[in-house]
Amino acid sequence: MKTxxxxxxxxxxxxxxxxxxxxxxxxxxxxxxEIVIGExxxxxxxxxxxxxGSHAGTQMAVDEAGTVVKKLISREKAVAILxxxxxxxxxxxxxICQKAGIPMIxxxxxxxxxxxVGDHIFRVCFIDPFQGTVMAKFALARGWKKVAIVTxxxxxxxxxxxxxxxxxxxxxxxxxxxxxxxxxxxxxxKAQLTALKGSAPDAIFASGxxxxxxxxxxxxxxxxxxxxxxxxxGWDSPSLTQVAGKAMEGNFFxxxxxxxxxxxxxxxxxxxxxxxxxxxxxxxxxxxxxxxMILAAAMKKAGTTEGKAVRDxxxxxxxxxxxxxxxxxxxxxxxxxxxxxxxxxxGKFVYVETIAP
Amino acid sequence: MEQFVQQLLNGLFLGSIYALIALGYTMVYGVxxxxxxxxxxxxxxxxxxxxxxxxxxAPMLTKLPWPASIALVLVLSMMICAALxxxxxxxxxxxxxxxxxxxxxITAIGVSLFIEYTCQLxxxxxxxxxxxxxxxxxxxxxxxxxxxxxQVIVLVTAFxxxxxxxxxxxxxRLGLAMRALSLNPTASxxxxxxxGVVISFTFGLGxxxxxxxxxxxxxxxxxxEPFMGITPGLxxxxxxxxxxxxxxxxAALGGLIIGVVETLVAGYSQSLGIPSGYKEGVAxxxxxxxxxxKPSGLLGKVEREKV
Numbered sequence: 001m002k003t004x005x006x007x008x009x010x011x012x013x014x015x016x017x018x019x020x021x022x023x024x025x026x027x028x029x030x031x032x033x034e035i036v037i038g039e040x041x042x043x044x045x046x047x048x049x050x051x052x053g054s055h056a057g058t059q060m061a062v063d064e065a066g067t068v069v070k071k072l073i074s075r076e077k078a079v080a081i082l083x084x085x086x087x088x089x090x091x092x093x094x095x096i097c098q099k100a101g102i103p104m105i106x107x108x109x110x111x112x113x114x115x116x117v118g119d120h121i122f123r124v125c126f127i128d129p130f131q132g133t134v135m136a137k138f139a140l141a142r143g144w145k146k147v148a149i150v151t152x153x154x155x156x157x158x159x160x161x162x163x164x165x166x167x168x169x170x171x172x173x174x175x176x177x178x179x180x181x182x183x184x185x186x187x188x189x190k191a192q193l194t195a196l197k198g199s200a201p202d203a204i205f206a207s208g209x210x211x212x213x214x215x216x217x218x219x220x221x222x223x224x225x226x227x228x229x230x231x232x233x234g235w236d237s238p239s240l241t242q243v244a245g246k247a248m249e250g251n252f253f254x255x256x257x258x259x260x261x262x263x264x265x266x267x268x269x270x271x272x273x274x275x276x277x278x279x280x281x282x283x284x285x286x287x288x289x290x291x292x293m294i295l296a297a298a299m300k301k302a303g304t305t306e307g308k309a310v311r312d313x314x315x316x317x318x319x320x321x322x323x324x325x326x327x328x329x330x331x332x333x334x335x336x337x338x339x340x341x342x343x344x345x346x347g348k349f350v351y352v353e354t355i356a357p
Numbered sequence: 358m359e360q361f362v363q364q365l366l367n368g369l370f371l372g373s374i375y376a377l378i379a380l381g382y383t384m385v386y387g388v389x390x391x392x393x394x395x396x397x398x399x400x401x402x403x404x405x406x407x408x409x410x411x412x413x414x415a416p417m418l419t420k421l422p423w424p425a426s427i428a429l430v431l432v433l434s435m436m437i438c439a440a441l442x443x444x445x446x447x448x449x450x451x452x453x454x455x456x457x458x459x460x461x462x463i464t465a466i467g468v469s470l471f472i473e474y475t476c477q478l479x480x481x482x483x484x485x486x487x488x489x490x491x492x493x494x495x496x497x498x499x500x501x502x503x504x505x506x507x508q509v510i511v512l513v514t515a516f517x518x519x520x521x522x523x524x525x526x527x528x529x530r531l532g533l534a535m536r537a538l539s540l541n542p543t544a545s546x547x548x549x550x551x552x553g554v555v556i557s558f559t560f561g562l563g564x565x566x567x568x569x570x571x572x573x574x575x576x577x578x579x580x581x582e583p584f585m586g587i588t589p590g591l592x593x594x595x596x597x598x599x600x601x602x603x604x605x606x607x608a609a610l611g612g613l614i615i616g617v618v619e620t621l622v623a624g625y626s627q628s629l630g631i632p633s634g635y636k637e638g639v640a641x642x643x644x645x646x647x648x649x650x651k652p653s654g655l656l657g658k659v660e661r662e663k664v
Contacts (some may be wrong), residue, residue, distance in 0.1 A: 039659075052483070110491035154637075184638055185588060187578035190367035190634070191623035198360050211484050217580055223363075224503045243580040303381060 015334070018348070031080045036256050041084045042320045042321045050085040050237070054107050058082055058292045060157045079305040080105070082291050085284060094121045101307040103248050103296055103314055104322035107287040108256070111160045124175035124291045124322065134166030134254045134339050134355045135205060139230060140172055147230075149180040150192060150210030150216065155184055161232045166245040177201050179277040182212065184318055189216045193223050203227050209234040212235035212244035221247035228252060237282050241347045252260070257283040258340045258351040269323045292324035311320030359501050364624045365617060370508045370577065372616020373515040377570035378523060378593030379600070379608035380579035387539045387603035391458050394465040396567055397447060397590020398472040399438050400585060403568025404487065404575040405480060409486045427490045431514070431572055435565040442564025443557045451553075476583035480529045484582045487575040511573045518569055519609050525562065526605060535559055539603070569626030588637075592619075595644045601657020610655060615640055 039058055049056035052350035061336070081104040084090045097104035106114055106123040110131060115121045135190065139147055148168060152158035165278050167177055177199040180192035193216070195206065205212050206229050213235050215325040241248050259280050268288070271279040281289075287293050297320065298313035300306055317329045325337040341352040378400055385393045411418065411428050418426040449468050453461045491507050525534040534555045535544035547554050574589065575581050596615045600607025623636040647654060 171569060178627075182623075183635075187574075187585075187586070188367075188371055188620070188623075191364055191620040192369060194360055194363045195624045195627065215580055217581065221575075222503060222505050224501075239484050239486070239580070243484065245486075245489075270484075352463075 009112065013152045043146070043308055050108065050284045051273055053237075054083075054085050056281075056290040057260070060207075064297050066223065079103075079307065080295055080299075081138070082107065082288070082295065084109065087114055087160070087190065088155060088264055090114045091117070091156060094118070103295075103307060103311045103312065105291045107291040108233070108284055110156075111156045111158075112334075113156070119315075119333070120307070121314060122329060124286055124294055124313055124324070124327055124335050125233075126337055127334050127337060128160035129164040129230075132161045132166075132207075132252050133168045133232050133255045134167040134341070135161075135232065135252075136172070136174070137355065138252065138254075139169065139203055139205070140174055145173070146177045146200070146202045148180065148196040148199060148201035148202060148204045149176055150180045150182065150189070150196070150206045150208070152184050152212060153181045155208060155234075157232075157234060158207040158209070161234075163207070165207065184185060184209065186212060189219050191221065193220050193225060197223060197225055201227055203231045204230050207234070210237040210240040211243075211349070213304035214240045214248065217244040217247040217251065233283055236342075236349075239283075241344060245347070248347075250343065250345075252341055252343050252352065254355075255283050255335075255340045255342050255349075257286040258338065258342060258349070260349070260351045263342070265321065283295075288325040290324055290327065293322065294320055294327065310342050360624075363502050364620055365404070366502065366504060366508075367624075368617030368620030369613065370512060370614035370616070371620060373512050374570050374574050374577070374612075375589065375593045375596045375616050376609040376612025377515050377518060377566050377573070378589060379612045380490075380605060381507065381567045381570075381597040382594055382597040383600070383602055383605060383608035384522075384526075384535075384563045386557055387605075388451075388535055388556060389461075391461045392465065392594065393560075394462070394590075395449075395468040395562070397565065398469050398476075399442055399445075399586075399587035400443060400562045400567040400571040400590060401581070401586035403434050403438045404470070404570025404581045404585065405476065405571075405583075406437045406568065407431070407488055407490070407575060408485065408581065410434060411490065418484060421490060423490070425498040427510075430490060431569060434572055435568045438568030438571075439561035439565040440580065442560040442567075444562040445564075448556060450540055466472070469617075473522075473586075482582065484580045487579040487581050489579070490572075490576055507576055511577055514569065514573060516568060522562070522566065525558065528635075529537070529556060531555065592640050595640045598644060599647055599654055601654025604656045604658075606653065607654055607656035615643070618643065639653050 078151055079102065081093065081102055083104070084093060085108045087109040090106045091111070091114055094104060094117035098120050101120065104124065106121070106125070108125045109123055110125055110128045112129060114129045120310065147160050149166065151162040165335050170176060178196040178201065180196055182189060182192060189212070204225070204227060206216055208231075213229070213231055217229060221260060229251040231251070233253065233255045235253040235297045236255050257266070258280075259266070259315055269286065270281060275287060294314065294317055295310075298310055300316065302309040302313040304310070315329060315333065317327065327335045327337050330336055338354050338356050340354050342349045343352050344350070378396065381396050381399070382392060384393070385396070407430050410433050414429070418429070421429070422469055445468060449464055450461055453464060491510055494506050526535060533559070534545065534550045534621035536549065537550055538552055538555050571586075592615055593612060597608045598611070599614060600609070600611030618638055619636045622639045626635065
């Protein structure tokens, strides 16, 4: 069974599949108290810091949830899949999980199409329309009437975010003055930035991931572009400010979670995570943690690890108090929850406001 | 108009780095008649040497004025990568010298993957910020044009290195030996040229230029990772073919053309209805067109191969 699932995952995304035994004392092969859950997270490549963050959070939840699910029936096959962060990869994995009848929970794929694949696919994050809409709302509230959009055409995530931003923004009185695009992995954005500079926008919506957003900020700065840049949760990585330095100051992005949020649940999580991993958790770690906890809670509720029962239990998740807010899974298996807006100040992410669903 | 000039400038800076990398491809091809696909990875190693030298030598570098410290980091990285290039040639390519060219070509791809994944193991897969070697300031431009001092330094360094290379190849005895070897290896060795030494030197020189390219590229785009060499490496390869592979001025010209064309496509494709993300494709469309219409490249000589 193991080999078959491994092969499935390799087909899905050519990514490392990690087998996480939920209890460490099993010894040897899978014992009667072990539940195999497949986790797929990119530990290398362009979105590596997301995968690594998500993996750290998931691992921590597994350690903590171990005692809860220990008594449940075990099989030698994976009973659920946690993953992936990037929408493109989740979209490739989802049909396989759906066909095999294995529930899949994506911690952070925000593209709407992911859960549309079938009734076994869930997510614990909000979806692109919401993030795109949040940033459009935010831009309009700040009085920015002309926005230029830069999209990563290689990422479903970025394309989705840009689409929904555009929809809400133009329907509510804003004008998109320039639309530019690039492909993940590009380092040079001078051409696109020079072109959009000519259209004199009030702000730039860069819906791609942190690598390119950081470099883009540096080059915008060099070209004398001073308007703020806006982004989604794809920006949430320490690399963002390490690469861009001062050029990133005063830009905004939406996110699932802010480590600076003073609420006791978040502070407690930050404390435990920091003690274990010697670094502050990012949103990916919090989402990875929540996805594993929701799965554990569902398995406990179902009292079995059988695919259908676990699926039903996950689907009935309501007002689950996670690290990233109160999570309810709607009939489309998407999480309904609030988003936070962060800004970059003195090289740090600073909490600005929370925008409700 | 102003926007157009700015785009030309953007393309020129990008192109000067492609040109530096393309020179390495073209030199190795000129001498050995094979494409060293690991060249883009030496470029990456150059950037990482720069990163680590800057870290390790920090106590000393902070005492020096910045032009001296960047020169030191640049020269040391070039020396490290030259040594690596020579070692790669010695271990991977030399044993295959009398074997069919295809064997060496496939080995080069293997070497490239080996370097990439070894580096991923050592340096990690995440992007690392490249230190600011040159304190950035905008050089006052005309009208709305902006040029930073980093860009100017990159351009000047790239061109001085190209001129230096031209001097070595055209004005020294070793350069003469390189050209002789390129024309006919058997004849050159009969004339007393030590082919092994000349080939090692060629690899060292090409790798040093790649290292310089890596550091300059990382100064312009300060985010580096083990796979950063793949795309610039491929584009530089296209540049070398465009200019006429084996031809040194051709490689420089090809690099500049690819840089400018790519930038113009990215900047203006939107008004033509093509998303600017497709600029990548342009370099390869150019490659296909050259292979169809002028296989020897812009400045290349037509060679008849005996079959």
